[in-house]
Amino acid sequence: MATETDPAVARSDAVTSVGDRAPSSWGLGDGQAIPWDYAPAPESRDVVRLKERYGLFIGGKDVAASDGQVFTSVNPATEEPLAEVARATAADMDAAVRAARTAFRRRWGGLPGKERAKYLFRIARILQERSREFAVLESMDSGKPIKESRDVDVPLAAAHFWYYAGWADKLEYAFPGRVAKPLGVAGQIIPWNFPLLMLAWKIAPALAAGNTVVLKPASTTPLSALLFADVCRQADLPPGVVNIVPGPGEIGMSLVTHPGVDKVAFTGSTDIGKKIYKGVAGTDKGLTLELGGKAANIVFDDAPLDQAVEGVVNGIYFNQGEVCCAGSRLLAQESIVEPLIEKLKDRLSTIRVGDPLDKNTDVGAINSRAQLEKITELVAAGRAEGAEMYQPACDLPDRGYFFRPTLFTNVAQSSRIAREEIFGPVLSVLTFRTPEEAVEKANNTPYGLSAGVWTDKGSRILHMVKRMKAGVVWANTFNRFDPTSPFGGYKESGFGREGGMHGLHAYVRLEDR
Numbered sequence: 105m106a107t108e109t110d111p112a113v114a115r116s117d118a119v120t121s122v123g124d125r126a127p128s129s130w131g132l133g134d135g136q137a138i139p140w141d142y143a144p145a146p147e148s149r150d151v152v153r154l155k156e157r158y159g160l161f162i163g164g165k166d167v168a169a170s171d172g173q174v175f176t177s178v179n180p181a182t183e184e185p186l187a188e189v190a191r192a193t194a195a196d197m198d199a200a201v202r203a204a205r206t207a208f209r210r211r212w213g214g215l216p217g218k219e220r221a222k223y224l225f226r227i228a229r230i231l232q233e234r235s236r237e238f239a240v241l242e243s244m245d246s247g248k249p250i251k252e253s254r255d256v257d258v259p260l261a262a263a264h265f266w267y268y269a270g271w272a273d274k275l276e277y278a279f280p281g282r283v284a285k286p287l288g289v290a291g292q293i294i295p296w297n298f299p300l301l302m303l304a305w306k307i308a309p310a311l312a313a314g315n316t317v318v319l320k321p322a323s324t325t326p327l328s329a330l331l332f333a334d335v336c337r338q339a340d341l342p343p344g345v346v347n348i349v350p351g352p353g354e355i356g357m358s359l360v361t362h363p364g365v366d367k368v369a370f371t372g373s374t375d376i377g378k379k380i381y382k383g384v385a386g387t388d389k390g391l392t393l394e395l396g397g398k399a400a401n402i403v404f405d406d407a408p409l410d411q412a413v414e415g416v417v418n419g420i421y422f423n424q425g426e427v428c429c430a431g432s433r434l435l436a437q438e439s440i441v442e443p444l445i446e447k448l449k450d451r452l453s454t455i456r457v458g459d460p461l462d463k464n465t466d467v468g469a470i471n472s473r474a475q476l477e478k479i480t481e482l483v484a485a486g487r488a489e490g491a492e493m494y495q496p497a498c499d500l501p502d503r504g505y506f507f508r509p510t511l512f513t514n515v516a517q518s519s520r521i522a523r524e525e526i527f528g529p530v531l532s533v534l535t536f537r538t539p540e541e542a543v544e545k546a547n548n549t550p551y552g553l554s555a556g557v558w559t560d561k562g563s564r565i566l567h568m569v570k571r572m573k574a575g576v577v578w579a580n581t582f583n584r585f586d587p588t589s590p591f592g593g594y595k596e597s598g599f600g601r602e603g604g605m606h607g608l609h610a611y612v613r614l615e616d617r
């Protein structure tokens with residue numbers, strides 16, 4: 105057991121999995137609890153060389169915005185400015201689309217699949233080689249814990265390039281009997297919750313299928329996309345195949361409506377998704393929308409409760425709950441709700457909130473002040489509507505945008521915290537008696553992105569999965585991602601799939617032989 109007087113042991117404990125941690129009240133067996141804590145385990149920032157100013161990446165070059173404007177990217181954990189970034193104008197977006205069109209026509213669109221594959225494999229390898237640099241930068245720019253950027257975001261991003269590299273010269277097997285042709289220029293807009301991973305979800309299948317790309321990262325997290333521009337250079341990717349154009353939301357709309365764009369892919373809020381849908385209406389552009397969610401994580405009374413608790417915690421507190429498929433509604437069967445809540449509260453008291461660059465941190469910083477305000481407002485609404493709030497006692501850093509892991513019980517289905525996407529570390533607990541009631545309540549949402557089912561019975565899993573109106577249903581696990589597996593929603597969660605062969609389909613036009 106780790107004690108304050110034995111920091112070496114404390115450090116070694118720090119690397120055990122979250123589920124193995126001992127409660128901090130453990131004593132020596134004489135009934136006396138000894139207070140202890142984990143020693144800090146900060147990841148070094150030295151591996152990242154931040155530039156003072158980043159340009160737009162257009163036609164393989166680092167260029168300033170046409171009007172010279174910049175914006176500042178801020179570290180949400182410290183509120184310190186990290187770097188200035190060129191703020192694109194509509195003229196810059198036009199230049200990027202033209203560069204992508206030229207690269208498509210002159211080079212990439214006609215390149216044999218096996219040649220495209222070589223570039224994708226190269227990118228995957230470079231991402232792996234530079235994984236530490238990417239992980240640290242991603243945590244600094246987004247606020248996510250280093251153990252998540254290091255173990256989830258960056259490896260999965262590389263895995264997407266490996267996976268789609270494999271398909272680039274095998275499109276005839278992906279779509280048997282048809283000829284798969286690229287669409288042309290893909291305009292892609294990504295959010296701030298998984299900046300590099302969302303980039304990989306979008307760029308890898310687009311390039312594998314022979315398209316070129318203009319990508320707009322979110323304004324609060326442009327830096328990993330701009331580091332990716334450096335990877336494109338290092339991989340000798342022909343100029344213009346990938347263009348990275350940071351700028352405000354309106355610039356995203358000028359990409360969506362640009363006549364030189366053949367396909368639009370968006371991940372973000374349902375509100376902006378609807379505007380984008382209108383923006384492409386009346387054109388023949390392809391469109392995929394990956395929008396919000398309000399997933400139900402359903403725990404039946406025969407589920408192994410300790411495992412379910414880990415799954416529920418992972419489902420909602422992973423990445424500060426800033427996850428479109430987060431299990432933000434826990435549906436607990438009435439007969440086990442009390443022990444389940446007790447175990448959850450106990451588990452919440454061991455969650456470490458703080459410095460994203462500390463390897464022990466479970467919950468890092470909220471991505472922006474605006475997002476923190478949104479979470480705070482919705483939590484206040486939950487209390488005002490009569491739900492009971494529980495937050496573990498934990499010290500939050502003096503600076504930065506942090507929010508305590510929060511659990512609400514006694515939540516009505518009509519409550520805002522049960523209906524709206526909070527996009528923060530906030531769990532709403534509802535109960536049910538029968539499987540039918542669970543289905544009814546789980547589907548009682550305008551969203552349809554994901555769901556989770558926890559039960560010992562395989563037959564019950566199949567029964568539930570068939571009835572869930574959600575694009576992805578996890579059974580006895582949550583938040584599992586794999587490049588081979590399609591992901592996406594329906595209803596207000598959008599349409600189209602990313603990942604797997606379905607993800608490739610969105611970037612090709614199929615013709616008869």
Ligand code: NDP
Pocket residue numbers: 293294295296297320321322323324351352353354355356357360371372373374376377379380394395396397427428475478525526527
């Ligand atoms: P947005 O949907 O506004 O942002 C996502 C991306 O869209 C960003 O790159 C953003 O650019 C861009 N964008 C903004 N306005 C436009 C526009 N008019 N046309 C084209 N592109 C645009 O999400 P927010 O950052 O405002 O977050 C608000 C809420 O959305 C969150 O609280 C959460 O509930 C939800 N959300 C859901 C996500 C998901 O994965 N499903 C991801 C992010 C947010 P810029 O950053 O420059 O504004």
